[in-house]
Amino acid sequence: MARTPTHLLSPADQVRRRGLRTMKGVALGALIFMAVLFAFSFAFQQEIPALAYVRAAAEGGMVGALADWFAVTALFRHPLGIPIPHTAIIPSRKDEIGQTLGEFVETEFLRGDVVRTKLEQTAISARLGEWLSEPAHAERVAAEASVMASSVVQALSDDEVRDVIEELAREHLIAPDWAPPVGAWLGRIIDAGGHHSAVDLVADTIAAWLEANKTAFTGLVSRRLPSWVPSVAHRFVDDTVYNEAVKLVAAVRADPQHPARIAIDGYLARLADNLQHDPATIGRFEDAKLAVFDSPRVRELAAEVWTTAKAGLLHSLADPDSGLRRRAAQALAEIGARLTTDAALQRRVDSWVTDAAVFLVDRYRHDIASIITDTVERWDPAETTEKIELMVGRDLQYIRLNGTIVGALAGLAIFSIAHALLG
Template identity: 75%
Template sequence: MSRTPVALLSPADRDRLIALRRMKAVALGALIAMAVAFVLAFWLQERYTWLAYVRAAAEGGMVGALADWFAVTALFRRPLGLPIPHTAIIPTRKDEIGRTLGEFVETNFLAADVVREKLSRTRIAARAGEWLRVPAHADRVAAEGATVASAVLGALSDDDVRDLIGDLAREHLIEPDWGTPAGVWLQRIVETDAHHGAVDLAVDSIATWLDTNAESFSGLVSRRLPSWVPKLAHRFVDDTVYHEAVRFVGAVQADPRHPARIAIDGYLARLAEGLQHDEATRAKLENAKTALFDSPRVAALAAEAWHTAKAGLLTSLADPQSGLRVRAAQAVREIGERLTTEESLQRRVDSWITDAAVFLVDRYRHDIASIITDTVERWDPAETTEKIELMVGRDLQYIRLNGTVVGALAGLLIFTIAHNLIPGV
């Protein structure tokens, strides 16, 4: 029966082939037994009249066995190789069977109302939540997600990513005008005094630096004095400059209306005005922005940042104990817990899934069903016949065996009725 070498069959198909051959042998054995019984009964019925009943039963059994053998064989091939019409149904009508099967699936299984009714009775969100909140399952989801993410990162070309980052930066950062938005933003900051906190932070930082770096003023001014000035005067000048700087910064810290603060407010207000209305100021900002982004150093820093981020992500994704994997698994468990306990969330998720499934089925059901039709059309007729026979052939052999038994009983019954009711028989 099998054209495919047994060694190439899957273990399941090998088991089916063995079972099929065994049932074929049983069905053939029943036919042979009926034939032997018929010959013996036909030969000896003149001597033993009761053998006429055996002959009738055997004759009916042979007819039933042969008829069912023909019917079963005609599904898969031509009986005895004869070109009998309406035989070898599966190989000759394979494509039609595939189209019919595809239409059946499309009509009865991929209908929108069928899908909606089925999904409406299925607690998808609750079941998913119960599964996801199990720690082992959450870890598995996180692991699978990490594997997919690692594969995607590994497949990305560093050059392509760098070009993409450059294109996105140019499109969203370089090409748009910064002047007017920056001026509006800065004006709002000045009007609401939101910049005072930054000024306080800067002044405090300067004061802290002065407290810890007094030695930095040594020679700052004195090295510019004439050589004939005494060394003591050098030290006095440097100390005076340092103390004046400390006193000035302290005054700025203590007085919210210090002239330096007012000067900063005025400068920022003028800058905001210029960025909004002065072409020269806007041009300076745009030139500085372009020079910054076009700088080879900035491009190198972007590439280095991508390499560092990629390496860090791959390392974290590969380590089951990394913070990223642990937090991902924890997030999955939290999602599962919410899906299990929050009925409102369950209803929303179930509704989303149902609506999405119905939309996809309603829009693409013909394309989905055509997968069956196209797949069956690509199958080789001989291989198709072989696989179908392996799947259902064993059960069909029972039909042959049942036909033998039913034929024998029918032959015996018919002969008995005729013998007892028809005169002269």
Template identity: 60%
Template structure:
């Protein structure tokens, strides 16, 4: 398997490297001191009786120091470069260590009890809500979300979006029959007298136009009279027709029960019924719909709609003072405030987050822990060893120092016991 070097420096590596070298020098210096003391005491032990105890202490210190040096070194590399069995444990068993670490994390840290218990205890919704309720945090979230949204809008292809809009329009607007739907809406409007507002608007507009354009109305009437009619008769007819039509429109406006109003209501009610139940009317509406569907304006409408929406969104997201950004920021603050103060809502959100985490943990804990195993497998053995030694090597040097001290004490103790037993045997 191809391995990857660990090239990213961990903060503090330089300080750890200096501390590791210092502790190695201290431990090695103690071994050297013990060797010098052993050499001196060994030479003088026949002349000075108590030098035997010093020699025994120095000898034990050397044995302890060398043994612990071998043990510590064997974790990371072969001592003295010799391929001694069961040495260089970390680089040789790196993959097994990674697999064991991944399994440990999977079963101990990603268990349901640990993950769900922690989530229930920290109150996620209240913490998130309190953070979002702060205006500066809401502004930060809004800014980040705006940048992300603008990036998404930039990446979206206009043609693709227009295709989606066109397909949605065809599926939801053009595929269903229009006649029955329009008829049902029209029947409901007529039943609720909602058509009266439209009729009043038309009548108001008609009255306003007639009152302001008597000459234009008069010309429409006089142009239809025979040419042999005298001019003064034309003017009389124009004036009379204008006054009658204007009076009629005003009468219709003033009387809610006017026959024209009732006739319009009956016509609209019959039209709504025909749109729902008359096959001929339904077919006629469908033909009109088919003509509209075949028009290139449908595609043009999709393009124009998307262009307008996109431009509005991009401009609104780019401007911190826009209504879109302001509304989003206010919504975030409101959501945060509700999460922080509404116990029922906070409980629902916590339950939702806990359920989602439980689903992820139960279904993907092996894959999550597998990241550790796969990452360790990709590491270069040599650099992995160096990184691990930087993290724990300084503390391991204390093992060498302690071994030197304990070896010295053990050597003195063993020599003292042996000397005492020997003296006792001689005396007996």
């Protein structure tokens, strides 16, 4: 089996490989030591009878070492490359091991009662609140959420968003009749006297314009007089018209019950009523609305709305000092503070999280566990074998070393008992 080059392994796997090689050397050294001891004691046991006990111990140690070497090696590969049945268990049964592991996780860990018990013993909301109440943590969450939101906004198709805005505008803004609501709104304003301020503003504006534009009245009326009328009369007519206009505006401004104001009130009241009940007025108003909001204008408006909103949102999400980011971080910190002090809120949040987790586990536990099975199936057998050997191989070499020691003690004990009983 080809091994992964050392430079391609992670630092942790490189450490594991060095430890595995060291323990393999120790286990092999114990076997060689037992073989040398066996050869020495076998050669000189006739001269030194006590060496028979040493030979028995060495013989048992070699048997134990070889048996455990075979057992350990058979897990990962064929011993000595010989395809002995029931060897190279991990590479040959990789998929079955993955399936069994997935089933074990599904039946023993991804059970609703197990998840509920664990979550109920964990103060989820309190811990989350303590963590969020730290300003740095709240800002970090806000920053990560901003990155995610920016990605979502940038992934949206501008044309599709414009189409949605246009459709919503047509359905909810343009298609419904405006005249009755506008008439009702105007009627409420008139009943409350809210239009008086607008009339005052118009009167004040006209007064200011008259004061600054007296020359605009020169010839306004006099140019329509016969040519034989003297120029003095022309000026008199123009001045009279201007002065009367100034007096009228001043009177309207000074008298809340001026006939002009009453006439405006009556006109607005009739307009409000006609917008609600007169089909002709309603029709003209709706025709004017459709003329203003024709198809090209609606699409241009939708495009401008989305472009402006998108640019502003992306700028606010990207700027750590923007009002949106600051308010988001502040809101998260406030939520964290509440979670640490509000026991009722803690119970509700813990209950929501627990119920949601149990629901997801009960509904999708097979799909979750299948991740293990599918992942193991995609692994290369040789790579899988090497990864598992690096994880547990060092401990398995202790089995070989222990087998050598236990075999030696067993061989010595068997020989001693047999010699004591049989001579």
